[in-house]
Amino acid sequence: MLAIAALAISVLSATADPTPHCLGAYEQGALIACHTTPDAAITLHDDAGFEARLSADAQGRFVLGFSRDAAPNMTLRVCAKGGACAALPLSIAPHDYNIERINGLPPGKVSRFTPAQLAHIRKSSARKKTAFATHVDTQAYLMGFDAxxxxxxxxxxxxxxRVLxxxxxxxxxxxxxxxxxxxxxxxxAGGVVTLADPDLYFEGGTVFLDHGQGLVSVFMHMSALNVKDGQRVKKGDVLGQVGSTGRxxxxxxxxxxKWRNRYYVNPDAALSLDVSPLR
Ligand SMILES: [Zn+2]
Structure with missing residues (x-):
């Protein structure tokens, strides 16, 4: 009798254990995809004041992105809904970044704009800001990413x-x-188009695609667009054509x-992240 009661209690506490299980690399610019208890509250922070808060979905899934310059030591805190919390120290490996030196550029060639150009720049920047602030309900990222x-x-x-x-x-x-x-x-990956604009000032023909979990792809310099704002696309659907529009x-x-409208992460990390165990 006693043994059965003890077993029941240990099963009960095991189901409410929010300790997350994560897939992916702990590296600057990388992404990890994790599983915990449904609707758990997640906090990612470092000692220098960085903090991001999010929630796991109804199946307990969440995705974390690390910035280009993420601190070497971070803490992931996960709290079950109305229950226990788990804190995990994370070691974030440094990423070796290339240095691209370009010399001999004529000085003063950039950053002098006409009033018409400035108006175009402001309009473009407002469109991007609105699109990045839009959140779409989709689980499209669960099918993984291909180039x-x-x-x-x-x-x-x-x-x-870049050193100019x-x-x-x-x-x-x-x-x-x-x-x-x-x-x-x-x-x-599949998703919902949150911006399709043939003529942003710097970016040229641009498409924003929200894959869910706050992961938003941005494609720039396109010569033709095949999609419209609000359109739902499947992985592999043609968004448009490569070009050299904008700068x-x-x-x-x-x-x-971009991750959760906070910072950019490495698209290459998305290509190598296998999220299939979370499906
Ligand atoms: Zn580029």
Whole structure:
């Protein structure tokens, strides 16, 4: 009798144990996909004041992204709904970023805009802000990610530090695929289009695709768009074509991936993350 009661209690506490089980690499710019108790409250933080709060879905799933410069030590705290909490220390491995030096650029060529250009820049920036703030209910990320174009040379990596005429500039927050103009762009994962604009000032023809869990893909410099705002797409559907619209030096696809409207993560990490155990 006693033994049965003890077993029942241990099963009960085991089902409410929020200790998460995660898949993926603990590395700067990477993504992990985890499982815990349904609707658990999640906090990711470091000692320097960074904090992100989210909830697991009704099946206990959640995805965490680490920024380009994530601290080496972070804490993941998971609390079961109305129950116990678990705190896990995370060691985040540093990522080796390329340094791309470009010299001999004519000084003062950038950042001087006409009033018409400034109006275009402001309009573009407002559209992006609204789209990034939009959250869509979808589990499309659960089918995993595939490269949006095949057989491409990677001409730009996530996080590369750009040094122009000896001056460090903002790092490159996406992945560049060098392919000819007109190459079809396949949705790397399904999702909902939250922005489809043929003419943003810097980005040119642009599509935002929300895959769920706050993962939003951004495709830039497109020469043609096949999708509209609000459209639901499946993995592999053609979003449009590669081009060199906006500020691009030649035809290529720029793909970036933002996490929860906080920061960009490495699209390459999404390609190598196997989320199939969470389905
Ligand atoms: Zn790029």
């Amino acid at each position: 949006p174009v095949q057989n491409a040379r990677i001409s730009g990596y996530f996080g590369s530090q 005429n000896g001056k460090p500039k903002r790092p490159h927050m996406g992945m560049d695929f060098a392919v000819p103009k007109g190459t079809p762009i396949a949705a790397p 691009a030096t030649g035809p290529h696809l720029h793909w970036s991936l």
